[in-house]
Amino acid sequence: MTPLLTTKGLSRHFGGLRAVDGVDFTLMPGEIRAIIGPNGAGKTTFVSLLSGRIRPSSGMVVFDGADITAMPAYKRVRLGVAYTFQITSVFANLTAFDNVALPVQRTLTDGRTKGQVRSGVMAALERTGLAERAGTLAGQLSYGHQRLLEVAMGLALKPRLLILDEPTQGLADSEIDNFITLVREIARDAAVLLIEHNMPVVMQLAGRITVFNSGKILAEGTPGEIRANAEVQDAYLGAAHG
Amino acid sequence: MRNASPAKTYALHISVIALLFALNFVLPDYHQGLFARIMALAVFAMGYNLLFGYVGLLSLGHAMFFSAGLYGAGLTVYHLGWGVPEAFVAGVACGALLALVIGLLALRTSGVAFMIVTMMFAQVFYLLILYFAAWTGGDQGLVIQQASRVIAIGGASFDLTDPTVRYMSALALFSIILLVTLAVVCSRFGRVLVAIRENEERTKMLGYDTVANKLTAVVASGAICAASGAAYALLFGYVGSSFASVQYSILPLLWVLLGGAATTLGPLIGTLFMYYVTDITSGFTSAYLLIVGVALILLVLFFPKGILGSIRERWLRWLP
Amino acid sequence: MHFGPHLLLAALEGLVTSAVLALTALGLSLVFGVMRVVNVAHGEFFMLGAVLAWAVSTAISGHPAVGFVAALVIAPLLVGLVALVAERLVLRRLNYNPEGTIVATIGMLYIIQQLALTFYGPEARPVEPPFSYRILLPWFGYSGYKLSVVAASAILLVITWLVLTRTRIGLIMRATQYDRETAQAFGIPVERVYAGVFAVGAMLAAIAAVLIVPISQAHYLMGQDPLLLSFIVVIIGGLGSLRGTVVAAILIGLSDGIISMFFSPTLAKIIATLVVAMVLVFRPQGLFGTTPR
Numbered sequence: 031m032t033p034l035l036t037t038k039g040l041s042r043h044f045g046g047l048r049a050v051d052g053v054d055f056t057l058m059p060g061e062i063r064a065i066i067g068p069n070g071a072g073k074t075t076f077v078s079l080l081s082g083r084i085r086p087s088s089g090m091v092v093f094d095g096a097d098i099t100a101m102p103a104y105k106r107v108r109l110g111v112a113y114t115f116q117i118t119s120v121f122a123n124l125t126a127f128d129n130v131a132l133p134v135q136r137t138l139t140d141g142r143t144k145g146q147v148r149s150g151v152m153a154a155l156e157r158t159g160l161a162e163r164a165g166t167l168a169g170q171l172s173y174g175h176q177r178l179l180e181v182a183m184g185l186a187l188k189p190r191l192l193i194l195d196e197p198t199q200g201l202a203d204s205e206i207d208n209f210i211t212l213v214r215e216i217a218r219d220a221a222v223l224l225i226e227h228n229m230p231v232v233m234q235l236a237g238r239i240t241v242f243n244s245g246k247i248l249a250e251g252t253p254g255e256i257r258a259n260a261e262v263q264d265a266y267l268g269a270a271h272g
Numbered sequence: 273m274r275n276a277s278p279a280k281t282y283a284l285h286i287s288v289i290a291l292l293f294a295l296n297f298v299l300p301d302y303h304q305g306l307f308a309r310i311m312a313l314a315v316f317a318m319g320y321n322l323l324f325g326y327v328g329l330l331s332l333g334h335a336m337f338f339s340a341g342l343y344g345a346g347l348t349v350y351h352l353g354w355g356v357p358e359a360f361v362a363g364v365a366c367g368a369l370l371a372l373v374i375g376l377l378a379l380r381t382s383g384v385a386f387m388i389v390t391m392m393f394a395q396v397f398y399l400l401i402l403y404f405a406a407w408t409g410g411d412q413g414l415v416i417q418q419a420s421r422v423i424a425i426g427g428a429s430f431d432l433t434d435p436t437v438r439y440m441s442a443l444a445l446f447s448i449i450l451l452v453t454l455a456v457v458c459s460r461f462g463r464v465l466v467a468i469r470e471n472e473e474r475t476k477m478l479g480y481d482t483v484a485n486k487l488t489a490v491v492a493s494g495a496i497c498a499a500s501g502a503a504y505a506l507l508f509g510y511v512g513s514s515f516a517s518v519q520y521s522i523l524p525l526l527w528v529l530l531g532g533a534a535t536t537l538g539p540l541i542g543t544l545f546m547y548y549v550t551d552i553t554s555g556f557t558s559a560y561l562l563i564v565g566v567a568l569i570l571l572v573l574f575f576p577k578g579i580l581g582s583i584r585e586r587w588l589r590w591l592p
Numbered sequence: 593m594h595f596g597p598h599l600l601l602a603a604l605e606g607l608v609t610s611a612v613l614a615l616t617a618l619g620l621s622l623v624f625g626v627m628r629v630v631n632v633a634h635g636e637f638f639m640l641g642a643v644l645a646w647a648v649s650t651a652i653s654g655h656p657a658v659g660f661v662a663a664l665v666i667a668p669l670l671v672g673l674v675a676l677v678a679e680r681l682v683l684r685r686l687n688y689n690p691e692g693t694i695v696a697t698i699g700m701l702y703i704i705q706q707l708a709l710t711f712y713g714p715e716a717r718p719v720e721p722p723f724s725y726r727i728l729l730p731w732f733g734y735s736g737y738k739l740s741v742v743a744a745s746a747i748l749l750v751i752t753w754l755v756l757t758r759t760r761i762g763l764i765m766r767a768t769q770y771d772r773e774t775a776q777a778f779g780i781p782v783e784r785v786y787a788g789v790f791a792v793g794a795m796l797a798a799i800a801a802v803l804i805v806p807i808s809q810a811h812y813l814m815g816q817d818p819l820l821l822s823f824i825v826v827i828i829g830g831l832g833s834l835r836g837t838v839v840a841a842i843l844i845g846l847s848d849g850i851i852s853m854f855f856s857p858t859l860a861k862i863i864a865t866l867v868v869a870m871v872l873v874f875r876p877q878g879l880f881g882t883t884p885r
Binding site: 330332377378380381383384385387388389392393395396399400402403522525529559560561562564565566567568569571572573576 | 630682685686690691692694695696698699700701702703705706707709710820823827856858859861862865866868869870872873874876
Binding site: 081083102103104105107108112113115119120121122123124128131132133135136139140147183187 | 460463464466467470471473474475476477478479480481482
């Protein structure tokens with residue numbers, strides 16, 4: 031099977047700081063991959079390079095066999111690389127409906143899906159349990175619902191790769207359970223790449239885990255392997271608990 | 273739009289147009305003329321609103337698009353002897369073309385820099401009109417004779433200097449632009465524009481080429497403002513450099529702020545209100561600019577949503 | 593007159609323009625740098641300074657120098673007061689929102705201009721220079737007063753620079769400019785700093801205007817050109833950079849004087865405005881600035 035996404039020697043320097051330093055990374059279709067690592071390890075910068083929000087200093091990004099290193103972010107989204115923000119950034123002054131209508135009409139214009147905006151929007155809202163709140167202004171939704179709306183927007187883009195940046199941050203425990211179910215469902219159509227600090231969530235969801243430290247990949251493997259890795263415990267778990 | 277009910281929205285806009293149509297037969301001569309002027313200028317305000325209200329781009333240079341239409345229509349009639357319809361099209365084309373060039377340049381900036389850049393380009397345009405006074409008439413301007421302002425269609429001819437013809441022509445343009453704006457605002461494109469206003473970065477990450485969308489909006493806005501300018505030249509028979517001055521970039525901003533930014537009918541209400549305020553006060557003071565100044569400050573301070581914006585917030589959530 | 597002396601004359605005139613421009617633009621630059629407010633009414637503070645200078649100097653009889661000195665003190669103070677009131681009543685309430693303040697200062701522009709027209713009238717009125725000594729050069733005589741304007745401006749610029757770099761006030765201003773929230777957290781009275789900066793900015797424009805009225809007369813529309821030129825200077829010099837502002841003022845003042853001799857003033861303005869707009873589009877940090885905004 032050919033990989034969905036690969037990076038070769040991907041680097042990004044900010045002044046003297048090597049936020050991401052020569053990363054070689056491979057993601058297979060349908061995979062749920064978690065990226066973990068201490069704060070400042072370069073996780074968010076790395077996924078920003080994948081989504082095109084930041085340009086790399088060197089290296090390349092290949093998506094589905096095509097070199098997309100120089101491609102602007104909006105075109106990557108059209109290819110199927112969707113990104114949900116670390117800090118919730120739904121359109122607060124628009125209704126939940128309009129928030130989801132934006133990605134839905136995008137895929138309709140591209141010809142990637144057929145049908146009406148309304149039915150597409152309602153399908154995405156129902157999937158995330160927000161259908162009743164379609165007419166509510168996004169800014170007036172609870173925090174948990176805003177995160178779900180964010181996911182609904184990601185879903186509505188019909189992504190082939192959905193990047194979630196700390197999706198469970200600020201969610202209540204009950205909401206986290208729903209979220210885990212949701213991600214498993216998404217993974218039937220798309221690969222999921224998530225940055226996550228909540229270890230139980232990572233262990234339950236991820237097929238494989240990639241550990242970042244100081245802009246480099248420290249380790250990669252199944253949840254069991256990562257748990258057993260002494261180096262990871264030193265760098266990450268040690269740092270987190272000490 | 274919230275809980276959009278297209279039938280209700282269109283009914284409201286059609287009734288506004290019908291009301292304006294009926295007013296032609298009731299208004300005294302003086303007010304009939306004033307209303308024709310207000311409707312032509314409300315088109316200018318609607319064009320400005322498309323960019324400022326819906327996309328959130330505050331331009332301080334829209335006088336250049338208005339006057340591109342004004343001179344594009346006026347000069348082709350005056351120097352080349354073109355007919356009214358061709359001249360109107362020429363005016364709109366000038367405005368659209370200018371907007372394309374200015375948009376390509378100015379959209380590289382944002383926020384305060386965008387405001388200053390548009391103001392400077394407008395200033396250049398204004399100075400060019402003065403510099404080429406031999407053709408433009410400079411600050412004296414040019415008067416377009418009555419004979420050049422007659423439209424002949426088939427056997428019938430319409431004289432734009434006739435008050436009723438003038439009123440109806442202004443109304444026709446106003447109605448078309450109002451309905452076009454409404455359609456744009458309710459369309460997918462309109463939704464993207466509002467999304468750009470609310471959060472451009474996020475809109476990009478939904479797969480939208482925000483620069484291309486903004487450029488389209490600038491061109492549409494420029495073309496509508498030029499249509500207003502072209503109509504103004506043909507209906508009132510005068511082109512002059514004062515229409516290109518900074519003041520005419522500020523006025524649409526004032527009208528839109530007053531009426532309510534990002535509302536379809538706000539530009540008309542703002543223009544109407546401001547015109548009558550200055551008309552009434554001019555009876556006892558010549559301090560027109562003072563009123564404009566005070567109005568601007570009071571609006572930004574206490575009433576940033578404008579008349580219709582406040583009404584929408586409190587009572588009529590469905591207003592587009 | 594031959595080309596050389598001609599050029600010398602143009603350069604001298606340009607130097608006077610530069611001197612006045614540097615002061616005016618410095619005011620605009622300070623306000624933008626510290627408060628991030630684009631003050632469109634800046635030119636009107638300039639005009640108000642000139643008009644008040646005329647009012648003060650005509651109210652005081654005796655030797656012209658007495659009236660002029662009185663104007664040089666009183667007019668800027670009054671303008672500073674007007675600016676303080678405006679800052680307090682309008683800008684502070686807008687929380688210094690960049691776009692809101694632009695619209696509000698446009699409002700101020702119209703109000704000040706209209707009030708000047710109503711109370712001062714549409715005439716251009718001269719102020720007598722404090723002295724009328726002429727310096728005799730081999731080719732032509734040159735007004736000693738004009739040269740003293742250059743000197744006065746240079747002194748004021750040096751004083752401003754010293755205040756900004758060597759005093760506690762300057763430190764506080766720079767801290768506020770760097771990060772408003774942090775400054776506030778460290779107990780800097782940000783609101784008072786803003787009020788002070790806005791007043792000083794307006795006063796610099798007023799001083800420049802008082803210096804120039806004996807040369808160019810007071811008129812209610814005289815604020816427009818200085819506003820445009822100050823914008824140009826501040827943009828070319830890099831928004832909020834003091835050294836850049838002064839260098840750009842000299843550059844613009846000299847080239848304005850020299851270009852106007854060879855081209856029509858309108859064409860000179862067209863070229864200058866277009867160039868500046870392009871600088872803002874393609875190099876927003878200015879020609880001399882280094883840090884992007």
